[in-house]
Amino acid sequence: MQDVTGFPLELAGNDMPMVSFRQVHKAYGPLVVLDDLDLDVAPGEMVSIIGPSGSGKTTVLRMLMTLEQINGGCIYVDGKPLTHMPRNGDLVPANQRHLRKRRADIGMCFQHFNLFPHMTALENCMEGPVQVLGLSKAEARDRSEELLEMVGMIEKKDQHPSRLSGGQQQRVAIARALAMRPKVMLFDEVTSALDPEVIGEVTNVIRKLVSEHNLTMLMVTHQMGFARDISDRVCFFFGGKIEEQGPPAELFGNPQKERTRQFLSAVREAV
Template sequence: MIRFDQVVKRFGDHTVLDRLDLRVRRGERVTLIGPSGSGKTTILRLLMTLERVTEGTIHVAGEPFSHMPGAKGDLVPADEKYVRAHRQRIGMVFQQFNLFPNMKVLENVTEAPIHVLGLGKDEAVERARGLLDLVGLADKEGAHPTRLSGGQQQRVAIARALAMRPDVLLLDEVTSALDPELVAGVLDVLRDIAAGTDITMLCVTHEMGFARDVSDQVMMFDRGKILESGSPERLFEDPEHERTRSFLGAVL
């Protein structure tokens, strides 16, 4: 579903991703762990087209994503029209909830399906209500986000991302802005989504218990490279790399 081929991302003289090769299969749940500044969130930002690759290519669902077919049959950097069309495959839940404060919860979830996907209002509302029920907020559809707790706002943000029926759901430290007592509820919702759907998930988190429960594969990042990857059981119980052992020793 996701393929990075020799991807380099630089900001000035600073190389954030260094010849990255990454593969995520359709329906797989992959968690990226590692110290801050290791390049994990940059991967998500490239998939959200918030950043462009410096070198290399990204494919999503077997199609070029960072690039598009050129007139000579080669690949050229994707233009904005191509990016907009293909970005719809990707849903993302950020650290901050980014809900529209002037809209009620139901409107927050229906806005993009109606105006981006062209869904009829009745269909969009039916879809939104189903998702609000999934995240445990069926009784909050008429509330404004400012009247909700942080955990409830993050669950609305998850429903909003899923309303676009993405092929891939990206999760960027989705509990980092929450009070500790609200974290468990959001993680439970994501566990239910992982267990009850076949959506591909790529997650950046420092919640190692969540990574252990949900992931098919965990990748350890450091300095823009994958140091090692494997099943949660293998990587958490018997890491091969000393850097992985020291990182896990600090966070577990």
């Protein structure tokens, strides 16, 4: 990991971002996936990330979930370093204990649900709060039932994942992530594995989160209409960088960069 001398030990100020990528670099050998990325996400902001395959979109989320190590720069969440930790007045690469502690602020829903098959919907939601947060089973049950109610799955709480449709499983996965009370929610192509007729089940839940909960959210999606409707800001990634970003109406209605125009034109033709 590259030297981070000069990066602040913590971020501060009234306009402090909830998520901040500072010159974040990620490469696999000669293949550069993120090229000194700078990206700030404000508290309560919903940011959608779009772009062609291989542009670095999902890598942004994987870095935030500490599923992969960055090669340079630093990532902050809620003002504190995620990828690094303070030591003797400097930042050093984070150890596993630091990563586990900081990762508790972040929830993620994947494309392929990843529910525990041997557990019911309710048990899936209770597991993290009990095992990681130390809640009593009664507290975890109350919290999980409230969230399953919110996503429209309370009547299926005693069903195992094999008895649920794809859309139902994804809604349980969202409730499970929310049960950990994250400050930041990440959505990685959460509708791409679903049949078209059930996509609305999941997008409606995310719309509800945006309108009713003050969560900071980042979403990687190929659904341009959904990104346009739900986002505060859309970032178009190309070649490991943000090629263009702005409010949805501006980016979709009047893109300034040729690569953005080409991508949006190709997406429209494919629909």
